[in-house]
Amino acid sequence: MPEGPEIRIAADKVQKALTAYNIGEVWFAFPQLKHYEEILQGARVKRVDTKGKAMLIRFDNGYTIYSHNQLYGKWYIRAAYSYPKTNRQLRLALHNEKYSALLYSASDIEVLRNEEVPIHPFVSRVGPDILSENVTEQYLKERFLRKEFKGRRWSSLLLDQGFIGGVGNYLRSEILFVAGIHPNKRPIECTDEELRRAACAVKKLMIQSYETRGITNDLQLVEKLKKQGEERSSYRHWVFEREGEACRIDGTDIVKIIVGSRRLYYCPTCQKES
Numbered sequence: 001m002p003e004g005p006e007i008r009i010a011a012d013k014v015q016k017a018l019t020a021y022n023i024g025e026v027w028f029a030f031p032q033l034k035h036y037e038e039i040l041q042g043a044r045v046k047r048v049d050t051k052g053k054a055m056l057i058r059f060d061n062g063y064t065i066y067s068h069n070q071l072y073g074k075w076y077i078r079a080a081y082s083y084p085k086t087n088r089q090l091r092l093a094l095h096n097e098k099y100s101a102l103l104y105s106a107s108d109i110e111v112l113r114n115e116e117v118p119i120h121p122f123v124s125r126v127g128p129d130i131l132s133e134n135v136t137e138q139y140l141k142e143r144f145l146r147k148e149f150k151g152r153r154w155s156s157l158l159l160d161q162g163f164i165g166g167v168g169n170y171l172r173s174e175i176l177f178v179a180g181i182h183p184n185k186r187p188i189e190c191t192d193e194e195l196r197r198a199a200c201a202v203k204k205l206m207i208q209s210y211e212t213r214g215i216t217n218d219l220q221l222v223e224k225l226k227k228q229g230e231e232r233s234s235y236r237h238w239v240f241e242r243e244g245e246a247c248r249i250d251g252t253d254i255v256k257i258i259v260g261s262r263r264l265y266y267c268p269t270c271q272k273e274s
C-alpha cells in the first residue's frame with residue numbers, strides 16, 4: 001500500500017498537470033457522481049492537498065474532490081485524452097487543453113463542498129499530515145502524550161491513521177529504528193529525549209522519503225553503498241525487509257516480528273525494551 005510520501009508525490013503530479021489550465025472536461029465512472037461533471041467543468045484547480053493517504057483536489061468554485069486510493073488506486077498523468085494501456089478500470093478523468101489526470105481502480109471518490117471537507121469522516125479523524133501541513137516537532141511531542149495515545153504501544157500507534165496521517169508499514173519500522181525505540185514501548189514510558197527523537201524521526205523520514213522516492217536510510221551511507229554496487233532494495237532502508245542482516249550501526253541481526261498482522265523489523269541492540 002502506498003504511504004504518505006508516495007501519495008504526496010502523486011498529488012504533486014496531479015497538481016502540476018491541473019493548475020495551469022481550466023478544466024475542460026470531467027468524467028466520473030460512478031453514477032452518483034455524474035451530476036458533478038457539469039459543475040466542475042470550466043473550473044480551475046487551485047491546489048492538491050493530501051491528508052494522510054487521502055487526496056483533496058481543491059477547485060476555485062467551492063468544490064473539492066476527495067479520493068482515497070486504498071490498495072489499488074493509481075493516478076496517471078498523460079497528454080490530453082491519451083490513455084495508458086492497463087487492465088485497470090478508469091474511475092475519474094480530468095482533462096484540460098494539455099493534460100489528462102486519470103484515476104484508475106480507486107473506489108473511494110467523493111465530491112464535497114469546501115465546508116464539508118473538515119467534517120468528512122476520514123478527514124476529520126486522520127492525524128496531521130507532515131507533508132502538507134506545517135507540523136512542528138514540539139506539536140508532535142505534545143501529541144504523543146495525549147491521553148488517547150500515550151498508553152498505547154508505538155508499534156500499533158504508528159499504523160493508526162488518526163495518530164499521524166500517512167505513516168504506513170515501512171515508515172513504522174524505520175521511524176522506530178531511527179528514534180531508537182523498541183516497538184513494544186509506549187510514549188508514556190519514554191524519556192523526554194526519546195520523545196524528541198521520535199518527533200524528529202517522524203518528520204525527517206517522511207520528508208526524506210518524499211524527496212528521495214522512498215529512501216529512509218542515511219543518505220551518505222546510501223551513496224557509499226551505491227558505489228559498492230548495491231541495488232536499491234539493499235540500500236533503501238535501515239531495517240525494513242532486512243531480517244537476519246546486520247544492523248548498519250552495530251552488526252546485530254535485524255529481527256522481524258508481526259504486529260497488527262503486518263511485518264515489523266527492528267534491532268534488539270539499538271532498540272532496547274527497557
Ligand SMILES: [Zn+2]
Pocket residue numbers: 247248249250251252267268269270271
Ligand atoms: Zn543496531
